[in-house]
Amino acid sequence: MTDPTGAHAGNDVDAIFDDLPSNIDTDVFSVARLYDFLLGGKHNFAPDRDFGRRLLAIEPNGRVILQQNRYFLARAMKVMLADGVRQFLDLGSGIPTQNYVHELAHTVDPAAKIVYIDSDPAAVSHSNYILKGDPNSGAVLGDMVDAERVLGDPTVKSLIDFDQPVGLTALAAWHFVGDGDNPAGVLQTYRRMLVPGSYLALTHATIDGATGDLVRNVQSQYQSVMKNPSPRTRQEIAAFFEGFKILEPGIVNLPAWRPEKPEDAEGAENIWFYGVLGKLIAA
Template structure:
């Protein structure tokens, strides 16, 4: 069989979080192994698709909130495979001159992001491991597109649960916060063990052990630590569906184990 040209040098037999997430969202950029494991995850955690959609719609509201606060630069760390409502599309609707840098270490996510952006000078895609802030921040494409002397929104949406304490997750986020000047914003969603969990979540976690991206949950207090001394905007750290919902929050989203918050550096 001919490889699709977006596949690049990819281990198609080892599922990845990026491609499984694409599958939950109804995307087409995933392989049989991703779909098979994603279906097993959905078997133990049927709310997986709702979780992905809830995360995605929080991302849209958070980007709009940053834009409304005057932010016109976005560093999207662990940006994923492009799907409906990408950060540059949302940001450009609010401000056509907004600049966006996408960072991911999944080759499929990077290849599709590059194809979608089609040399848009306001945007860049960096293939890098976000656990290496020095490499990300020194990357020439990041510097070409972002001006770190001006406020920037740092997006870490549904990605920090892939970083363990052995990865120095708090130190990594702190280094991104340190380069962000006052007025910058930090947007986070994170799988939480404080929201009442059912047994299926543990089983789903087990299934991810075989992927390129095992994950672990953190408590509310542990998630709050990522914001350091940056105050959280209203309504604080809440379940993603409850963060400034457009309509009354869907009650099903309130029980999803995903906390969301947006903070601003004073």
């Protein structure tokens, strides 16, 4: 059954996910499942849908923004894959549906390795169901802020060879890392494991521009269900890329990042997420 927005309206997750952990609290909000709802998925629960509707009442472009986030991913993956990158570590992955990292990579090379990291047990369960039977992909339950634990995870160590270039991706996730968790320092911990030729692909909510007040209203809504929502300025986001060469066109609103057609970038100023891709030039 679907609601008028096209999202799954049942209180339980789709029956095909019969391996959902028994300790999942379906009454607790999850960003991963919120994004699934906004993208038209069915792996979400009532609190995720309720919050999503409140969000859309403030920002009707919410779904468009997340669609643009996926379009950016496809274009950034094209650059990394063309440069020979064949392994990817995705931080704050959510539920990897609808042409996500593993599908994009395996279209080019079925042997490409992908590991998804998320702190939501249900999202990780869903991810491992989706990836079942794929020896080159896996999902790990972990806090992306705890970089040392993520990097030491057995699945990460078995699939990712850090002696070779890695595509590190953090899409619509890093604005949930508050300043108190030292977001730049955490990314530097990951960077120290990477060899030159690796990449960092990031999308991030911003308070720059004419949409700043709107973004602050959205931030206030998030504060009702979680801590540390932190949209940032271009300058603050640039600080995350120490050691990386930021590729053209720089830190820009998502539709303006290497659009396939000039008209695809129209209205970019209304999409209050930046997209940026950096290439590691020094270990």
